[in-house]
Amino acid sequence: MPWSLKYALRRLFAKWQSLATMIVGVLLAAIVGSNAPLYTSAIAQVGWQQALPDQNPADLQMYIRTGIAPIDVEDFGAAWSELDSVVTVEAESTFAPFGDWFGGWISWAEMADHAIIAGVSRPRPPEIRLAYYDDLRDYIEVTEGEWVSDEGNTVSALISEANAEFLGISVGDVLTLKQQGWDTSQVFDVHIVGIITPKDTDSPYWFAPNPLGSSSAPILLTTANNLVAATQFTPTPTIQIGWRSLFWHGRLPYTSLPELKHVLDNFEPTLRRTLESVDLPFGPPVFTTGISPIIEGYIADVDLLNIPFGLLLLQLGVLVIFFLFIITALAWRAARREVALLQSRGAQNQQVLRLHALETFIICAIAALVAPFITRTVLAVLIPLLTGIESIPLDVTPTVFGYSVGTSIIAWVVLLLTLLPVLQLPLIAAGGSATRSRTRMWWQRYYLDWVLLIIGLVALVQLTQSQSLTTSGTTQSDPLLLIAPALLFVAFSSVLLRFFPFLVRLISGYAQRRRGAVGVLASWQVSREPLQYGQITFLLALAIGIGWFAISYQATLTNNQQEQAMYRTGGDVRIEVAPTADVITLEQTLRENEVIESVSQITRVLLRNVSINRSAGRGGREAGELLAVDSTALQSAQTWNSASDWFPPPLADDSEYGKPLPDNTAAVGVWLRIDTQQWINFGQFTVENYPQPYILSELGTVLLKLRNADGNLVDIEMTPDRAALDTFVEELEASQEEESQDFQPPTNPDDFEPRVFDYPNEGWLYFEAALPDISSWRIAGLTFLLRDQFPGGISETLISGWQAIDAEGQSTPLDIYAGWDLGNETSVVPPGIFISEEAPPIDDAPIIAFQWPTPDNSSFISFFLWANYPEIGTIEVGSPTTVIEEDDIIGIPVTIGRSFAELNDLSIGQRFRLSLGSFALWLEVHSIVDLFPTLYPETPYIIIDRDSLLYQFERIGYREGLQEEFWLILNDPAQAEEVVSSLPSDAIANVTTIESVRSQFDTDITSLGVIGLLYLSFLIGVTLSLISLITYLNLSAQARLSQFRVLLAMGMPSTQLTLMLILEQMLVLITALILGALIGQFMVSQVLPPLAVSAAGGSAVPPFRVQTDLVLLAQYLLVIVAGIVLVLVLQAIWLRGLSLGSNQRYEEE
Structure with missing residues (x-):
């Protein structure tokens, strides 16, 4: 083993405690890197599982069918088994590698429709089929009778509970069946031995076509042997043979979806080629599935997340790298004596750099390998807590390791860069007491923070005004503009921190003029090390600002989603009445329901052309809406309009008419x-x-x-x-019959x-x-x-x-x-x-x-x-040739949307003619509004008093194209489903509730992911700030031991030493709180509205109203304060452990 590697390993084992903060920093950097693909996959997985219930279950599965006529083969059972074996083997070999996602492959067979000759009392019963389905016993319960058996010569079968009730069949009945239309078909009996019902109707096993059949097409279920035995009675008709998939999509990681789509696209042609080699007379197989288009569309939606998620993760990565700069600078600063010792023994800077490069490389390599698994574990715990989904599958792919290795390399470079200034220090500075900290960070010395501030402000102007740098005509914010908040967070913090040294000097000067040494010593220490304390303040301010922004972002988005749901429903429930329903009876039923607080009756008319005849607006035809509302509906509409007289006066009491x-x-x-x-x-x-x-x-x-x-x-x-x-x-x-015998028509037509x-x-x-x-x-x-x-x-x-x-x-x-x-x-x-x-x-x-x-x-x-x-308003019927005098025209006061006014160049007080086919109404503009429930600004609309509109329609007998609605306000919105279920289903065309609209927002993976990343940035920022504070306090205390000894020797109690440290950290905390609050509130007021529009998909109606959850904000600030208090308590315990005798020893002792 090379001596350099041996030295690095021994140093790591010997001094891992002093390197702990550096190791934590590198590990956090690697975690942020691996978090980029894993977090996107986790959010995509959440969205995938939330989107699955909205899909047609049959589209999420695969359905294959073909057919064999028993008369064409010697042994139908053997032919069926051979064909089934080929398809099943191919399916299992293709889909089994996807693990739990592949729940099985269901083989099935169904005979042709048979007429029921005898056995049911129902007149003209529908035709019925005998069928077999694999694994049926695992998915049903036998509620009456017993499971079907192969024993004996009789054909026995099961029937679903619903079909048994519909046909009037019970256990023990014998149905006599015959397949009509074939001379070879024979009559045979089927014995009903059991009635069944599904265990779990939500299981993918029951996707359409349902194995249990329906009342119009009932099915008798039996065993494979019974089905084969029954084919002897109907040898000519083709027996349908098929296979059904059992895919559990919630168990498949999102990262496997592209591979799954590729496999699904290739499965059909591969299976067709395989079946070509099977020597059996079966029909061409028919494949039915919608999985590939669904997966392709969802992958395209997730790809749109790459830019916003990437930018926010980049912001988080920069935060971690900056933390790493601070931590490693402090760590190398503490190691100046060791470096000086090596230099004094003749070691060159390149050699020292090489030794520490090998040491830090080992740290980064370990972090790169461990970080993906830590990240996956953390996300597997946090995502269910945030979304309510019990578990999500997450795979650690090579891409995750690639991101982890990449960020670890960046961290390794940072570690080496921060070592270079230490190598260049003179040996006399090794003790640290002869040097002072700089007052500005390196990017502040080159005014890079001002450059970032200017760029961020330019992006902010574009974001708040045009809402996009690259698109026009929409309200969708460009995802690239998400860089604006990142730039502004960093730039504002850095620019404001330029005043930190001056502020500390002012505080120090003020403390010097006051009695007591604690304040003087605390402010002097902070002013002596403005760069170190400024960096910690910078991190803490960023964390507070991001947390402030995240809390406001979530509160604003949540509030607006609630308002959008209320706006779309007009109340708690919006009921669209079926055209054939009795509206008066339905209204009376609703008003008698004690759960309902108020009922608003609405009449909606589709306007096929809103370009009025007297308009100066643009030409062409454009559709719009005429909404007639009653006075009850106006109470909820006041929420969206600030003016008190925006709605026209209602029709006078018409009860005396007639x-x-x-x-x-x-x-x-x-x-x-x-x-x-x-x-x-x-x-x-x-x-x-x-x-x-x-x-x-x-x-x-x-x-x-x-x-x-x-x-x-x-x-x-x-x-x-x-x-x-x-x-x-x-x-x-x-009399005419008698006259017709002698009647002779005249020969001259004029004589008739x-x-x-x-x-x-x-x-x-x-x-x-x-x-x-x-x-x-x-x-x-x-x-x-x-x-x-x-x-x-x-x-x-x-x-x-x-x-x-x-x-x-x-x-x-x-x-x-x-x-x-x-x-x-x-x-x-x-x-x-x-x-x-x-x-x-x-x-x-x-x-x-x-x-x-x-x-x-x-x-x-x-x-x-x-x-x-x-006459309350002028009506023109047909195409009148006479021109109505201006003074004779009476217009009904209406409120119009701004888009309708702009389209037709209308102003308040102007009368206009609205054509409704064979007649026209004269209306007068009473007011112009931007918002009214269920109506959207891009659609030209007119709002009129319902009594006035129906009064006019009554006068001319108009009754076509009217859509009646009811907007309900409930005493308890949770009872919406109860109210809807109490109404006749044939009277309702559609129902919209606040909860149903909110459930659509729950599947918005963009807003979910952005909120999660913001909170993650806040938590990591706070954690990094506390780690930086602990590290600096620990290293600073070690370096200031001589100061503490002197102060203790001079008689200063340890409590005052503790108070001095508290005052130092209070300066940091208060500065960070003020700075973070200013930045956070500025971002909330300027950046949040357009950014929230982007998260809402460009359809935020009504507009966003900025909200801040003060309770949650106070809780987060308490977390920060509690963390700092914990640090100070640990420091106080350490100080109290010092005794005068121990303070007289040298450090080496």
Whole structure:
């Protein structure tokens, strides 16, 4: 062994205690290096496991199927076994190297669909299949009966509990089956011996297609031998044979995903080539899997983490390297006497450097080998604590060792660089008392901190203004700008530390003017060693600043994620109602639920074009939203808007609109008639109109619209009294049959005459509607829905004989003929509604009527009459040829989004026309806002009072494209699932809860990783600061023993010596706290908002509001103070152990 290596090893064994801090520094550097790939893998692994539940289970597995017809082989069982063996061996040899991830390879076979000839009582039962699945017994429980057996000549089988209930099958039943369509198929019996249910429905074993089948496609499960035996009854149909994977993706390390994707991509072609050599008549195999695209997409997402994680880890690495500079400088400073001794014995500097290079190389080599395993152990413990995931697999790959070796080499270079100044010291300086510490660090002497500050400020300006240095038009921050906080942390700390020597001198001067020697000695010591104390202060300030920033970052991000979830739901729960649901019943159910504090009813309308006609905005079509909200929804919306009058005034109380009904009204009746032109001959019609009651009785629907005291509208279908009309039609048909025997058509077409009938009641039909059991109803309107079988020309509708009917059947005439408005999507003949002079069906009953032209190419005609509805806003129906005067336009006040205002160049007070297809609403801009729940700034939107919008829609009978929603505020948000489960599933189209939105943020690996790195930087920074402080105090105390001896000999108590050390460290701690707080708060206020936007994926709506968790911050500061107190306690114990007699000895003694 060379003498230099022997000397290095002996020195390490002899002085490992004095080198402990240096060893710790090197080890930390290697840990930071190995942490780079391992931490990224750990965060990626967490994200992978959190993303798996959101995937379709079938996409995460592999499904293969082929088929063999038993008639094509001599022995179906042997052929199946041979084919299964080839595929299973290939699969196991391919996937087994991935360890626990490969949970098995499930072989299966299914016969074709068989008709159930006998054995079930259910009428027209679905066809059923007999199937076999490997390892079924391990994944099911037999709830009734017993496990299927191969013994005997009968075919026995199991059936799932759900299918048994659906088909009405129980244990002991015998099903008679036959495969239809083949002459070779025979009838055979299957004995049901057991009913089964899955043990764990979440197991990948049950991915679709489910081995248990479904109610529409049930499956009988049996053994392989039973299945082979059953094939003798159906030899011709192909038996499907296949394999299902059992992959446990949560058990696979993220680092193995690229290799797995490569293996999966090659598995199919490899297996196809293998099967080509199998001499069996099987069909081409079909492969179904979605694993590779999922893995590829996730790897691409993780690759985006490399830049932000790399920069933050670089920041952490620089912190550790700086710590290493401090520690090694102190260690070499303590070894100056040893170096001087070697130099005095004739050793050259190169020889001394070579000896210590070998010594430090051994330290770095050991650290490079050990650090990856330490890092993996620490992450395996910390990640579950932070994420709640029980365990994550982490592999120590060659890449991890590469990073560890790289940082160890850097640490080795640092150790040698810090030794060079010691070698250049004169021998007289070996004692250390003849030299003074410098006041500035080497980069401060070259003003590099000012350069870094300028670069960091430039990056900060770009970050806060444009939010990106390389992109435009988005809110996504460039990951490269993460270097801005790193630069500013270091630069600000260094620049402010330039004032540290001057501050200490001022404190020392102040102490000299005060009584007592403790303050003078403490401040003098700090002012005498400003560089050493400044470096420790620098480290501690960085740790405090990073901790401050990390706590605020997490609090801000967490608060904003909660606000985003509330913004997206509009409350605790957002329910989108199915189009076919009964909205009124659903609302009543919600309001009766005691768990719900408030219910907001919302109507959403998709605007296919928000470029209004009178707009000066850009051309083209752009989609947007019209959101109609009630007053309850505005209470939660106030959170996002600071102005108190931003929302337009609601519609005045509309409960008095309509025609009031007498008390105790049980039904409402009315006489109706439709007159049309009469057909004469092909293309010929009468000029006059004649009654056509069959239009109302056969082709139409009449709805009575009622309004209750709460303003809710209800449509009730009116029933016609057809008795007299049916009798007339029967007599008419009988007479027409007799006349048709002698009927001779005229030879001249002009001699044809219209077929005009003398209908009973002169063509009037009586309609009646029973009222719901609620008092205070008002007639709001009358709706006609007619199928178009009208001739051309003008048709007429007549209304008369309104009457209210009580529970005893007594009718009371209603004088409600005035004040009706006609609103429909087709034009009517002026003057609209008028008083008709026709004979009324009831004496002295007025008649109101209106005429309309039959529309071309329309299969449906609708008319809507509204009672006493005042005009609150101008509506244009169809394509009016007349121009409305500006003074005659009434606009409904609305609130619009800023993007809508900018698109159409609108300002407050301006009126505009919003087209909604066949009609248009006139609106007026009341206010312009940036935020409203469920609406996003990039989407042009309009917010309107819901009552006002529905009022306008009611006037014209518009009911298409309306999406109803309910925003719920719960007494306890945790009861959201309970509320949703209590509602009928067919009434709900979609449900969004705060918890469901928050769960999406939980899978954000970027924010999770950044927060983790910031906390890791804080903890490592505090640890490094305390180690530096302990090291310096230890070395300083050793060097100051002579001072302590003199002071003790002069009568100074050891308590005052302890107080002196406390004052020295208090100067460091207070300076670091002030400096770290200033830096941390500056970074929080300037850097945090755009950086948090980047972590949120550029979709932070509402914007970030900077938050600081003061309680958590106080806890972290207490940790720092407790660490320093612990150091001082240890130092005080050491000082108290000194006695006057021991202080008289020389150090060598």
